[in-house]
Amino acid sequence: MRLKRESPDPLYAQLKDLLRTEIETGHYRVNDRLPSERELADHYQVSRITVRQALLDMAREGTVYTRVGKGTFVAEPKIDQPLRAVTGFSQDVQMRGSRPASRVLEARVIPAAPDVAAALRIVPNVEVVLLSRLRLADDIPLAIETAYLPFSLCPTLLSHNFAVESLYNVLQNDLGYTLWQAEQTIEAGLATAHEIDLLAMTPPAAVLKMVRLTFIKDSVPIEYVFSIYRGDRYKFHSTLQPSVTGQPA
Amino acid sequence: MRLKRESPDPLYAQLKDLLRTEIETGHYRVNDRLPSERELADHYQVSRITVRQALLDMAREGTVYTRVGKGTFVAEPKIDQPLRAVTGFSQDVQMRGSRPASRVLEARVIPAAPDVAAALRIVPNVEVVLLSRLRLADDIPLAIETAYLPFSLCPTLLSHNFAVESLYNVLQNDLGYTLWQAEQTIEAGLATAHEIDLLAMTPPAAVLKMVRLTFIKDSVPIEYVFSIYRGDRYKFHSTLQPSVTGQPA
DNA sequence: GGTCCTAAGTGGTCTATACCAGTTATAACA
DNA sequence: TGTTATAACTGGTATAGACCACTTAGGACC
Structure with missing residues (x-):
């Protein structure tokens, strides 16, 4: 070799x-x-x-x-990609040994609301692609994902079938974008009635709420995504390094 | 210079x-x-x-x-240390511009329960230090932290006043340990009645539950800590890198 | 057989240098 | 003045080599 x-x-x-x-x-x-x-x-x-x-x-x-x-x-294998690498849902679930699946809830072009526009650094009311999906692992609902992408960067996006295709795969392999980095927050909250319904949970129910802003090269935002994960079925793993790289904390 | x-x-x-x-x-x-x-x-x-x-x-x-x-x-300053570096609560809170404080709930030496022993890689019923604290930011309860440490590694630990002192500071500066790495999981859950009481929340309430295992050199576990953060007042931030280091994903 | 010392091996840090692809400023030409 | 080519600069990759502190194996000595 x-x-x-x-x-x-x-x-x-x-x-x-x-x-x-x-x-x-x-x-x-x-x-x-x-x-x-x-x-x-x-x-x-x-x-x-x-x-x-x-x-x-x-x-x-x-x-x-x-x-x-x-x-x-x-080293021992670690499953901490959700917190360290820009990976998509399917990859996460497969890595945990489950079979991922998706159901498209909504897929259309809409005018960007002010908060979405601000995050994506575009003018409000400019067109964005809205892609909302229910994500399943082994046929069990696990997460709701609502993504907004600038229409100008991916005008052909909705010609793809995101019940079977990975958004990140399409962005990278079909549209030739390189996903460079992402910013992310994670918090806990109570699920809304709509979320409880979609995720087949029993109220009251806690969920992990994740907001992620994904960038392509030159710090251009390409995806602003809100995810709701079932608190009883999903957890994040991470490995923490010393505070000062190269030296122990 | x-x-x-x-x-x-x-x-x-x-x-x-x-x-x-x-x-x-x-x-x-x-x-x-x-x-x-x-x-x-x-x-x-x-x-x-x-x-x-x-x-x-x-x-x-x-x-x-x-x-x-x-x-x-x-680069723009980023507050993502909770997910990338081994930092303590006080440092996190200060970094967010708030004033940290603590109240000791429990501080004693107890025999290790089986799950704690397994995590710390010691024999069950061997002595561990139990340190439980209510953590506050600007006098508002924010988190409950329950840490277990092998007594053999820090027999003098409870001579310190952890209402005012940082556990990580004592481990590093007083006892001479170098915190090397940590493993961590984060999930969402509903707060128990006890947690709701301590954190002054209104039921039903969602919390972030974090479990962390901290290592000193040679992968020796020194701290196994369970933290409960108010879902309405605490969120984690992180920056995600490309999946393949050195190359965009 | 046990102990101590030394040599050989390990990863970690550093110098000096070269080449590549991308970016920008400058010079030359129309 | 505008366009194009070139030179100088940028970070990214790589070679060759040296030295340091730590670890371990082997040999000598008791």
């Missing part, structure tokens, strides 16, 4: 993919020690800095952990 | 502190462009890699953002 020097992907990224695949396919198991940086550099004919960059990224992602004088080890 | 070569702190960490201070004291404002990497390397008499490491860390922390061909810019 070699790294492709002519590939547009940086060598360190290729090495990450390689090592990640080896871990995922069971060649290394949790707490197994990986070859040393110098061994990997030798084996893949790259410099040690290139190996370090790959391993540092993987350590930051939680895939491996490093110990001075001992080596680099495979 | 120079970097101290004899300091035990790495040069890149010192440079981060320096630049962060300059940003915080208003020398640079949001969206101001920082000097180029080559200029900073010249000015501080370090190699460019050292500058890059400082800036990369700061970009990852959200303090700055970089644009190929244009430079490095000061």
